[in-house]
Amino acid sequence: MKIALLGYGKMGKMIEQTALSRNHEIIARIDDKFSPEDIREADAAIDFSIPSAAFNNISSCFTQGVPVISGTTGWLDRYDEAVELCRQHEGAFIYASNFSLGVNIFFQLNEYLARMMGGLPDYNISMEEIHHTQKLDAPSGTAITLAEGIIRNTSRTGWKLDTAGENEVPITAKRIENVPGTHSIKYSGKVDDIEITHTAHNREGFALGAVIAAEWIQGKTGVFSMKDVLNLQ
Known part of the structure; x- marks a missing residue:
């Protein structure tokens, strides 16, 4: 080819x-x-x-x-x-916002978890993404795709960088030298937390x-x- x-x-x-x-x-x-x-x-x-x-x-x-x-x-x-x-x-x-085979499986896992958590309003949802300092956009395209998957499957209506409203998914974006990409989604409740994370080791x-x-x-x-x-x- x-x-x-x-x-x-x-x-x-x-x-x-x-x-x-x-x-x-x-x-x-x-x-x-x-x-x-x-x-x-x-x-x-x-x-x-x-x-x-x-x-x-x-x-x-x-x-x-x-x-x-x-x-x-x-x-x-x-x-x-x-x-x-x-x-x-x-x-x-x-x-694709991310072509990693593992990330695309993570996208599916994210939607599956969001469907299960969608009926449990006592859990707060948040997201964090970390990338290298050369990345030009924030939040990452991968984080936006993950947020959209959550929105499709819960009562959340949107996402926002850093501080979010009651029905929005807050995304924290960090830029650290030599980090290929890490994305974490956390559901925080009074009695426990549920968190899923994908960490890329290289490009x-x-x-x-x-x-x-x-x-x-x-x-x-x-x-x-x-x-x-x-x-x-």
Whole structure:
């Protein structure tokens, strides 16, 4: 498979190593603006760029008929536009706030626990996420996905960074040097606490999941998620 890397920072380099180890070829390493010719021959583009570049990267891929795997967070105010462009061009698209296989299982566990806890109003819900100091957005896209899973399955109506209202999920975001990503959800009651945590040890899991998603999307048309890739529906 021929892969174009959109964003060639730490994650882009890790994805390159993972893709090469799985016998794929990197045909473009792009860290700034690019022309259509740079990606036209790609079987898939993997976008781990920056929020301000993500939408233009993704839309350029659709116009060239290149399937897109996007792990860039902080641009989702234009996600619906990207979905519409994908459908207009009969493209293929997977966005995930986190491509780690373990995190996507954690997403499912979070929703399952939220369904069980949804009928127990005496428990307060809170969330904490910790990432490296270079992470540009807060809270993380992963934390937002987790909060949305809680909202779908409980009486909570929204989330807020730090101080939250009565029916909102408070998210504490910490930035600490050399932390790939830790997410914890806590249900606190008068008699006990229930807490689930996912801790990433390095970036390899994110890179592997993105490459597996690029392999899976070959020959497909439409908008998908990691639930489809991992058959977690």
